[in-house]
Amino acid sequence: MNxxxxxxxxxxxxxxxxxxxxxxxxxxxxxxxLLAAVALALYLRTLAPDLLPGDPGxxxxxxxxxxxxxxTGYPFYLLAGGVWQRLLAPAGISPAAALNGxxxxxxxxxxxxxxxxxxxxxxxxxxxxxxxxxxxAVLLGTNLTFWSQALIAEVYAPHMVLVLGVLxxxxxxxxxxxxxxxxxxxxxxxxxxxxxxxxxLTHHGMALLLMPGLALYLAWAGTGWRDLPRRVWVAAAAxxxxxxxxxxxxxxxxxxxxxxxxxQRLGDGTLDLYANTWAGFLHFLTGQSISxxxxxxxxxxxxxxxxxxxxxxxxxxxxxxxxxxxxxxxxRQRAWPVLALTGSYALLQQVFxxxxxxxxxxxxxxxxxxxxxxxxxxxxxxxxxxxxxVNALDDAxxxxxxxxxxxxxxxxxxxxxxxxxxxxxxxxxxxxxxxLAGLLLLWALRDVAxxxxxxxxxxxxxxxxxxxxxxxxxxxxxxxxxxxxxxxxVPLFYLQNVxxxxxxxxxxxxxxxxxxxxxxxxxTLDTALAAGGDQPVYLIKPMSGLEIKYQLAPAAPxxxxxLGPHTPEPAHRLEQPYGPxxxxxxxxxPDANAIRVRVVWQVVEAVGxxxxxxxxxxxxxxxxxxxxxxxxxxxxxPTSLWKPGDRLVVEHTLKSAAPLPAGTTLLLxxxxxxxxxxxxxxxxxxxx
Numbered sequence: 043m044n045x046x047x048x049x050x051x052x053x054x055x056x057x058x059x060x061x062x063x064x065x066x067x068x069x070x071x072x073x074x075x076l077l078a079a080v081a082l083a084l085y086l087r088t089l090a091p092d093l094l095p096g097d098p099g100x101x102x103x104x105x106x107x108x109x110x111x112x113x114t115g116y117p118f119y120l121l122a123g124g125v126w127q128r129l130l131a132p133a134g135i136s137p138a139a140a141l142n143g144x145x146x147x148x149x150x151x152x153x154x155x156x157x158x159x160x161x162x163x164x165x166x167x168x169x170x171x172x173x174x175x176x177x178x179a180v181l182l183g184t185n186l187t188f189w190s191q192a193l194i195a196e197v198y199a200p201h202m203v204l205v206l207g208v209l210x211x212x213x214x215x216x217x218x219x220x221x222x223x224x225x226x227x228x229x230x231x232x233x234x235x236x237x238x239x240x241x242x243l244t245h246h247g248m249a250l251l252l253m254p255g256l257a258l259y260l261a262w263a264g265t266g267w268r269d270l271p272r273r274v275w276v277a278a279a280a281x282x283x284x285x286x287x288x289x290x291x292x293x294x295x296x297x298x299x300x301x302x303x304x305x306q307r308l309g310d311g312t313l314d315l316y317a318n319t320w321a322g323f324l325h326f327l328t329g330q331s332i333s334x335x336x337x338x339x340x341x342x343x344x345x346x347x348x349x350x351x352x353x354x355x356x357x358x359x360x361x362x363x364x365x366x367x368x369x370x371x372x373x374r375q376r377a378w379p380v381l382a383l384t385g386s387y388a389l390l391q392q393v394f395x396x397x398x399x400x401x402x403x404x405x406x407x408x409x410x411x412x413x414x415x416x417x418x419x420x421x422x423x424x425x426x427x428x429x430x431x432v433n434a435l436d437d438a439x440x441x442x443x444x445x446x447x448x449x450x451x452x453x454x455x456x457x458x459x460x461x462x463x464x465x466x467x468x469x470x471x472x473x474x475x476x477x478l479a480g481l482l483l484l485w486a487l488r489d490v491a492x493x494x495x496x497x498x499x500x501x502x503x504x505x506x507x508x509x510x511x512x513x514x515x516x517x518x519x520x521x522x523x524x525x526x527x528x529x530x531x532v533p534l535f536y537l538q539n540v541x542x543x544x545x546x547x548x549x550x551x552x553x554x555x556x557x558x559x560x561x562x563x564x565x566t567l568d569t570a571l572a573a574g575g576d577q578p579v580y581l582i583k584p585m586s587g588l589e590i591k592y593q594l595a596p597a598a599p600x601x602x603x604x605l606g607p608h609t610p611e612p613a614h615r616l617e618q619p620y621g622p623x624x625x626x627x628x629x630x631x632p633d634a635n636a637i638r639v640r641v642v643w644q645v646v647e648a649v650g651x652x653x654x655x656x657x658x659x660x661x662x663x664x665x666x667x668x669x670x671x672x673x674x675x676x677x678x679x680p681t682s683l684w685k686p687g688d689r690l691v692v693e694h695t696l697k698s699a700a701p702l703p704a705g706t707t708l709l710l711x712x713x714x715x716x717x718x719x720x721x722x723x724x725x726x727x728x729x730x
Contacts, residue, residue: 070161073172074179078154081183084490085146085192090499092506093138093536095529097402098195099505103536105195106137109301110292110316113329117291118244119197137540141195142499149192149199153183155206156412160419162213163380170426173479178419180486185356185411186493187404193499197246198408204242205252205409209383211235212256216264218379229274232267236278240285247329248409251394255386263379293323303535306548307520309575313548315555335399342396349396352404356411357418360485365414367421374424375431388413426479505533508600509544512582513537515598519546522570522579524604526552526563526678530582548577562683564591571606579604587676590690608691612642614730621722622647625710626689630730637668637696641710645688652680653712653721657694659729662705668698673715681712702729 093099097112104111105123123141130140160175182188191198214231239256242249260267296316298305304315316322337345353362372381388410395406508530517523525531531549538544550570552562559569563585570579581588581602588594593605612627619625624644631638639657655674659667673680674692684690711724 070158070172073176074154074157077157077176077179077183078150081153081192082146082150084183084494085149085189086143088189088494088498088500089139089146089193090142090502091139092136092503093533094142094194094502095505095532097532098142099138099529099532099536101195101197102138102141103303103539104301105141106540107300108295109539110296110304113326114247115289115292115326116197116245117288118241118285119200121288121291122200123195138195138536142193145194145196145199146192148203149183149188152188152199152202152206152412153179155203155210156182156415159206159209159213160416162210163218163377163416164420164423165375166423166427170423170476170479173426173476173483174419174423177422177479177483177486178415180483181357181361181415181418182412184486184490184493185408185415186497187356188408188411189493190497191405191408193497196405198405201242201246201248202408202412204238204245205249205412207238208235208242208249208252208256211238212259212383215267216260216379218259218263218377229270229277232270232274232278233281237281237285240282244285244288248391248394248406251390251409252387254390255383258386259379259383262382289327292326293318296326302539303549306550307546307577308522308548308570309573309577311573313550313555336397337399341399342393345396349392352407353410353414356407357414360482361414361418364418364421364482367424368417368419369421371420371424371429372417374429384413384416422479422482425482426476428473508582509533509537511600513544515601517547517580517597517601518578520548520577522548522550522574522577523582524550524563524566524570524579525582526585528553548574562679563588564679564683564685564688567592567604568607571604585676585678587674587678587680590675590692591679591688608689610640610642610689610691612640614727616725616727618725619646620711620725622649623712623721625725628708628710635697637698639694639696639708641692641694643690643692645684645686645690647686649681649684649721651714652682654715655692655694655712656710656724657696658709659696659698659702660707660709660726661703667702667706668696670694670696 090098093102100111101116101120101123103109105120106127108120108124111120123144126144127137127140130143131137135143157175157179160178161171164171164174188198188202211231211234215235239249239253242252295301296304296318298312301316306313316326357365369381369385391406391409391413395403395410398406400406512523523531523534528551531551534544534547534549538547550560550566552560552566554560554566558565560566567579567588570577580597581594581604583600584602588604590608592607595603595605597603610626613629615627616625617627620643622645624646626642626644628642629638629640631640637659641655641657652673654671656669656671658669661667674690675681675683706729707726708729709724709726712721713719714721
């Protein structure tokens with residue numbers, strides 16, 4: 043059989059028909075489903091079974107109420123999640139568990155989609171392409187951070203599904219496997235791509251980082267879509283913009299009926315966390331209404347060591363080498379569209395996470411890990427082919443084309459019915475590469491059990507146990523419950539809005555609103571006490587150190603009642619300026635074995651750093667008789683959080699037996715623990 047004539051006929055056929063090449067046949071779809079099923083089994087085995095703290099807990103109750111979550115709102119996720127929760131509710135699955143399960147299902151789908159993305163971007167013998175695609179899918183599916191987000195109600199698994207959906211749709215519009223001729227395209231791929239991009243942009247703002255690379259890919263890989271009729275482009279624009287209308291969900295569902303947690307009682311008023319104005323809408327949509335920001339250049343560069351460690355930790359040196367080989371393989375194959383898309387996307391995402399200053403920045407690396415998994419897959423393909431150039435019309439494609447043309451091609455004498463294009467010989471380098479590729483796939487699977495054990499959420503009942511104990515302590519129905527940690531308060535809103543427990547209680551935490559009233563735990567308690575009116579204020583757990591500012595009363599554990607700030611009047615007044623502070627005086631309370639010294643400080647100006655307080659007893663010659671040093675306020679209210687106007691009581695215990703020798707003095711002061719530099723010159727006074 044003359045294969046040249048077959049290829050010529052094929053190229054002629056491409057002039058009028060969309061290009062045909064081996065994307066994913068029935069077997070490939072089955073492999074993708076198998077990979078997704080195995081991943082789902084792993085994720086369900088380690089899935090969180092109940093309500094959760096933090097953002098996952100917020101999504102669990104916001105979706106159930108079809109209400110609003112934190113900025114930027116995530117309307118698509120909350121609508122889909124709320125429907126999902128209701129579909130599973132008749133089976134006895136709680137809304138919390140159901141939304142956790144949605145992440146598992148979507149993460150598993152992303153694993154299968156990764157296989158298909160890789161398959162469509164590769165060329166050559168089907169077995170080797172499948173091996174490379176499986177390798178990429180396994181690397182993503184067993185990635186520690188990605189797996190961790192598959193176990194909780196979070197937005198990152200659906201984000202990856204939408205990103206991979208964009209890639210699959212783009213591949214249909216502009217196929218770019220090496221060696222493929224460009225061809226006419228139909229309208230349907232463009233419309234699908236527009237709709238998926240719109241959904242991705244509606245779900246998470248990170249999708250914007252994919253758009254420059256997508257534009258480069260489409261411009262480089264295909265031309266036929268540019269000539270589509272104007273009506274197709276109008277329809278595509280409509281499909282792109284239509285999902286963005288879901289952002290109208292924010293003002294429509296931000297009211298107290300749908301989202302009561304955004305409108306909690308605070309005394310005689312309401313703490314409104316969403317302002318139903320155009321400015322409020324824009325601040326919420328852009329994330330300006332939460333306390334996050336961006337680092338300067340020096341701060342971003344300071345994150346580079348962490349970034350390097352994260353890449354090594356998630357891929358190991360073996361994976362990093364495979365990624366480098368994969369980039370080299372793309373260059374060798376001249377797969378410039380794929381390289382432009384993945385390279386620009388990874389670069390923009392990496393720069394973004396270096397500059398973006400947010401507590402959970404580690405999960406923003408997931409798209410980078412997905413790109414890394416794809417690059418590693420290309421590296422594996424390069425090894426398994428012996429680093430020889432392949433294209434989309436190699437091997438299986440030649441056979442497919444030959445079979446299509448076989449009825450019209452006369453077999454040469456002696457060819458018989460089994461005539462096929464010749465299969466290239468496999469060299470020794472390729473054989474070694476295929477053996478190594480198989481070993482690398484096994485290497486990628488080696489730590490699955492260890493990863494599962496490290497991130498297993500199947501016994502995560504901490505949030506429920508904590509709040510069962512809090513509600514069992516029977517706080518007043520109108521209590522203001524305060525924590526220093528947002529994550530700990532969030533489950534209260536689930537209990538109130540899903541299970542109708544703890545109704546009427548207000549939950550506060552630092553940074554619940556981006557203003558000075560909630561700047562830290564001290565400011566939050568001050569606001570609760572001042573604005574709460576007759577609502578009693580409770581800490582939901584003991585917070586050692588807050589006693590320096592507040593009168594605390596024991597309540598049924600784990601609750602601690604906050605009665606108000608101290609108003610101390612020391613017996614021994616000093617009225618001594620001390621740097622940014624004012625030393626009001628002290629109380630002297632000796633007993634048989636020790637002396638308690640209660641020092642009263644007044645804050646004049648912000649201290650700005652964490653200092654250690656010292657109290658020392660010195661004899662007439664200056665020799666030390668006793669000393670007590672510690673960080674006043676502990677972890678919850680250190681000196682860096684002290685505010686002008688605060689009157690604070692710092693209590694020292696000096697172990698010294700009475701009577702003290704004549705001429706004994708008391709030295710009081712503060713110093714910075716890191717370098718022992720004094721906040722001001724110490725104050726030394728005679729003892730009573």
